[in-house]
Amino acid sequence: MIATPTLHPALAEAAAALPGDHWIETLNDGSHVLIRPIRPEDRERERDFIERLSPESQHFRFFGMVREAGPVLLDQMVNVDYVHSMAFVALVHDNGALREVGVSRYAAAADASRCECAVTVADDWRHRGLAVALMRRLIDAARQNGFRQMFSIDAAENEPMRELAAFLGFRRKPDPADAHQVVHTLDL
Template identity: 65%
Template sequence: MSNPSPGAPPAFPEKLDGSHWIESLSDGSQVLIRPLREDDREREEDFIHRLSPDSRRLRFLGGFKEASPALIDQLMDVDYNQRMAFVALAHENGKLREVGVSRYSATDALGRCECAVTVAEDWRQRGLGVLLMRHLIDLARRNGYKQMISLDAADNEAMRDLASYLGFHRRLDPGDSGQVIHTLDL
């Protein structure tokens, strides 16, 4: 997919144009799940800022106090095929707040993408991570990916449980004993 002009955000592919879902979580609360858009930049920054230091460490495999502009640029860089993200939004005080995000990015290995999912602390244990990942897995399959991997801290129990529930296989990272690799054949 090509951009209409340099610097312009990519157009939604036809299969995603207008895609959004209103999902009910296990506690009855509802979220809007849709592809990440450029106008979500401020929400993405706020979402990362609200994460606890431990959640940032688990998500990014390292700690930092504030997300750099370069990190935000990287997270916002989606083309809806090789780099994809779905956000979960909830109404809070008359505004939409990002409460979760799932994303994948193509790797150097043909047919493989690396994924990540993050849910705001106050939205955990409601099934949101599962919903975000199911949308991501479905799109990865439709985009022709054959395998999805996730590199995670070995002590990330929430990701271990989610990955197991979704059918990922877990193994220790041979290059880093503090990490594991979750793999799902699509």
Template identity: 50%
Template structure:
């Protein structure tokens, strides 16, 4: 991976955010950067631009158009308990989000729930892997010990990505239509 800034996560939302330029499998270069409150409209367009299947897999239900409350939740982050990265491309002088990865921690700060979503046109290029690797690295730098993702059992792409990244998989005991992917995060060193 080609990192343009090696710092993990800003200590406060006002610090300079890390940004990475990554080369995908098809040799496309893409910018990965933290999501900020300024991304509200871009995040709305991203969610609305997802296929019905991708929206279903991401939200485990139908979200056609995100509410103001949801948009605040996904763009106004503290970067201590919540972290989110956007993969962006320039689209007529504006950045367009084509992929997102995020996590939020539990009260202990040792466990987090994560998610990754990539638009249909950008799938099969390694973008989900790149987004998740940055997310895992940041979780590790924050001392998070366990990362989980709760997914639709039919989501084959997430199952393959999770397996590739070393997540274990088990049935959700509370919902047979879902699976839980889990990754033990080992400290660097």
């Protein structure tokens, strides 16, 4: 008989206490994460998450290093309107506290029918299917909010994003404005 992994009681308690949309996802390795929309009270979790990312992960997400996540960046990250801008966080129980291990987000583009997206997973949570779970939630939200297309501008050497985008059905083309970047596009 194969043992079924059990959900950590603190994660189950956190999920039960949440109003609105939230999901417990079982990842490829059997681990569980709580996925829910980001909220302003996630500010410190978001700071810790960004500052824990490896230099490579920070480069792929921000096109540079973030030594310290300042107030302006954190405001931008946690203050979303859930329609024109959206973000989902993935949380796990870690040493008595909930820790952010991934985030996906979109923001409306200037033409309002498209949104730009991004996804980031903590280095120690990669290769478990978390980016796919986060992006599927994000794609569903973008569709529900009336967007017709989602796109992502990424470093050309970002192999994990190339693989994720292909898996999710995004098309890839060189960025005409920067030869070191590519644009991934998904019709919704």
